[in-house]
Amino acid sequence: MSKNVEMNTRPAPDQVLVDIADYVCDYQIDSHEAYNTARNCLMDTLGCGLLALRFPECTKLLGPLVEGTIVPHGARVPGTQFRLDPVKAAWDIGCIIRWLDYNDTWLAAEWGHPSDNLGAILAVADFLSQQNIAAGKAPLTMHDVLTAMIKAHEIQGVIALENSFNRVGLCHVLLVRVASTAVATKMLGGSREQIIDALSQAWIDGSSLRTYRHSPNAGPRKSWAAGDATSRAVRLADLTLRGEIGYPSALTAPTWGFYDVSFNGKPLKFTRAYESYVMENILFKISFPAEFHSQTAAEAAVKLHPQVKNRLNDIEKIVIHTHESAIRIISKVGPLNNPADRDHCLQYMTAVPLAFGNLVAENYEDDFHASNPIIDQLREKMEIHENPTYTKEYLEPRKRSIANAVQVYFKDGNCTDKVEIDYPVGHRRRREEGIPLLEDKFRANLATRFPAKRCAEIFALCKDQKKLEQTPVNEFMDLLVI
Numbered sequence: 001m002s003k004n005v006e007m008n009t010r011p012a013p014d015q016v017l018v019d020i021a022d023y024v025c026d027y028q029i030d031s032h033e034a035y036n037t038a039r040n041c042l043m044d045t046l047g048c049g050l051l052a053l054r055f056p057e058c059t060k061l062l063g064p065l066v067e068g069t070i071v072p073h074g075a076r077v078p079g080t081q082f083r084l085d086p087v088k089a090a091w092d093i094g095c096i097i098r099w100l101d102y103n104d105t106w107l108a109a110e111w112g113h114p115s116d117n118l119g120a121i122l123a124v125a126d127f128l129s130q131q132n133i134a135a136g137k138a139p140l141t142m143h144d145v146l147t148a149m150i151k152a153h154e155i156q157g158v159i160a161l162e163n164s165f166n167r168v169g170l171c172h173v174l175l176v177r178v179a180s181t182a183v184a185t186k187m188l189g190g191s192r193e194q195i196i197d198a199l200s201q202a203w204i205d206g207s208s209l210r211t212y213r214h215s216p217n218a219g220p221r222k223s224w225a226a227g228d229a230t231s232r233a234v235r236l237a238d239l240t241l242r243g244e245i246g247y248p249s250a251l252t253a254p255t256w257g258f259y260d261v262s263f264n265g266k267p268l269k270f271t272r273a274y275e276s277y278v279m280e281n282i283l284f285k286i287s288f289p290a291e292f293h294s295q296t297a298a299e300a301a302v303k304l305h306p307q308v309k310n311r312l313n314d315i316e317k318i319v320i321h322t323h324e325s326a327i328r329i330i331s332k333v334g335p336l337n338n339p340a341d342r343d344h345c346l347q348y349m350t351a352v353p354l355a356f357g358n359l360v361a362e363n364y365e366d367d368f369h370a371s372n373p374i375i376d377q378l379r380e381k382m383e384i385h386e387n388p389t390y391t392k393e394y395l396e397p398r399k400r401s402i403a404n405a406v407q408v409y410f411k412d413g414n415c416t417d418k419v420e421i422d423y424p425v426g427h428r429r430r431r432e433e434g435i436p437l438l439e440d441k442f443r444a445n446l447a448t449r450f451p452a453k454r455c456a457e458i459f460a461l462c463k464d465q466k467k468l469e470q471t472p473v474n475e476f477m478d479l480l481v482i
Contacts, residue, residue: 010248011248012248013196013200013248013249014248014249014250014251016251016268017196017199017203017248017250017251019274020178020182020195021182021192022192023151023155023274024155024183024185024186025186025195027151027274027275029147029150029151029275031280033276033280034276034279034280035150036465037280038150038153039146039465040435040438041149041153041279041282041284042118042142042145042149043438043439043442043462044103044104044284044441044442045103045104045118046078046118046480047441047442047444047446048096048097048098048099048445049079049096049099050078050079050445050448050449051100051102051361051445051448052095052096052097052100053079053080055100057220058095058099058223061092061224062077062082062095063082063084064084065088070083071083071084073131074086074089074127074130075090075124075126075127075477076089076478077089077092077096078481079096079482080092080482086123086127086234086238087123087231087234087235087238088231089119089126090119090231090233090234091227091228091231092227093119093227094118094119094176094224094226094228094231095119095224095226095227096227097116097119097226097227098222098223098225098226100361101223101285101289101290101343101344103115104283105284105285105292106153106156106278106282107292107325107400107402108157108160108161108162108395108400109161109162109163109164110159110163110164110175111172111292111329112172112175112176113176113226114176114278115282116173116227117156117180119226120152120180120230120231120233121145121148121149121180121184122145122473124184124187124188124234125140125148125187126473126474126477128140128187128188129473129477139472139474140187140472140473141469141472141473142469142471142472142473143469143470144187145473146469148183149279150276150279151183151274152179152180152183153279153282154274154277154279155175155182156176156178156179156278157282158272158273158274159268160172160175161272162269162270163268163269166210166329168262168264169209170206170209170210170262171207171210171213173207173225173228173229174205174206174207174208174229176226176229176230176233177229177230177236178199178202178203180229180230180233180234181201181202181236181237182195182199184233184234184237185198185199185236185237188237188241189241190237194241196246197245197246197247198236198237198240198246199246200248201236201244201246201250202233202236203250203251204247205232206261206262207262208225212225212340214329214344215332215341216334218340218341219338219340219341220338220339220340221340222340251267252267280428281400281428283402283428284426284434284438285426286425286426286438286441287299287302287424287425287437288349288353289343289360291330291343291344292402292424293322293346294326294330294346294349294350295426296403296404296421296422296423297320297349297350297404297406298352298353299421300404300405300406300419300420300421301350301351301352301353301354301359301406302353302357302358304354304416304419305357306357307408307417308354308416309355312355312374312378314412315381315408315409315410315411316381316409316410317383317408318350318351318381318409319382319383319385319406319407320346320347320382320383320384320385320405320406321385321387322385322386322390322403322404322405323387323390323402323404324386324391324394327384329344330344330349331346331347333379333380336369338366339364339366340364342363342364346384347378348375348379351375351376351379352375354378354408355372387405401423402422402423402424403420403422403423404421405420406418406419426438439459442459443459446458446459449482450482457479458480461476461479
């Protein structure tokens with residue numbers, strides 16, 4: 001046989017695709033903690049989306065692509081009157097969830113926000129439920145939604161444990177597309193083989209670059225990138241169910257597969273099977289709408305505020321000890337050009353609570369920044385140092401700390417205490433302290449969009465695990481329409 005031809009034998013599907021499909025189809029979740037955490041995650045994620053609707057730069061992106069489009073049985077976008085096809089609904093839901101950088105976080109070799117997948121899950125579940133009712137069938141329940149959330153969290157998070165996409169310049173929203181594709185295809189009635197096919201399409205799409213997350217190009221695309229990814233997942237699921245074939249060696253194909261093209265020729269590594277570990281250990285952003293590596297720095301700054309608030313002009317330097325990931329992602333000097341630039345700057349997210357005692361979404365806006373020059377003055381006095389112990393314990397499976405320490409030195413030679421915080425309030429180790437605060441956050445976010453009676457009704461339902469799980473998805477979504 002000539003050496004100049006290739007053997008055109010279609011291979012068996014890549015094991016990565018098979019393992020995800022088997023998990024989505026066959027794994028039975030029996031963890032009460034996972035379902036309880038998923039319920040809290042649902043509340044928190046929806047609340048983040050509702051709060052984002054206060055920001056015109058977000059809302060201008062929402063709604064049908066063609067004004068006046070009518071979609072029978074269309075999926076609803078919480079907090080709005082939009083009824084959209086499930087692809088655009090997933091985009092909109094994903095966009096509002098992520099806009100303020102306030103939803104959950106997963107930190108490992110790769111970072112990300114697994115609740116981004118709720119864009120696809122809610123859109124598909126609402127659309128299917130309305131279709132089923134119209135056909136005389138039973139709608140999906142919120143138990144189905146929570147199950148899909150747990151599985152999407154697990155897929156995204158387990159892949160992220162040992163595989164760093166950021167180190168090869170790729171954005172973590174790739175994993176949103178992969179996880180959402182798997183669960184959306186299953187929800188839409190796809191078989192194991194169709195899930196494998198759809199997943200191959202998700203990997204073949206590759207990944208966006210991280211350019212828009214980093215200096216000097218940080219910008220608002222990072223606030224809608226996950227919505228774009230979860231929307232694309234619904235589209236790929238739909239295409240597959242319409243008969244589009246898959247590409248079995250999407251990752252491993254020599255020269256043309258994901259590994260060779262985008263991952264320096266290295267295969268993905270796995271250290272644990274897919275179960276419910278990620279949802280059980282998810283990190284909630286409870287205190288601050290800020291990139292998660294800065295959460296404990298902001299918390300430390302709040303604690304220091306009473307000691308420094310009347311002496312801001314007397315500060316000589318501010319020393320922050322942090323971990324390597326924070327330095328690589330969010331430590332920056334120089335001008336900050338937009339809100340997305342500011343909410344990914346460790347120095348900015350520490351300076352604001354030092355000066356004002358808190359950090360809220362409005363603190364990133366242009367007007368606030370321009371009217372408070374003290375923020376940049378404090379940034380210029382900051383020194384950033386890596387603490388090797390913080391870096392080590394950040395990656396330890398039994399710890400997964402996100403530590404920061406802040407200390408302020410004055411011109412007269414005095415200094416504050418060094419405030420060190422290993423775990424943010426949204427960490428699993430602080431669940432007992434954190435969940436009441438998460439519920440307060442949800443109630444406050446509900447109140448930005450709904451009257452008091454509706455807020456109370458939604459909150460009471462979300463607090464009741466059994467009643468929530470039994471609620472039809474379409475009835476739950478009815479409560480979220482304004």
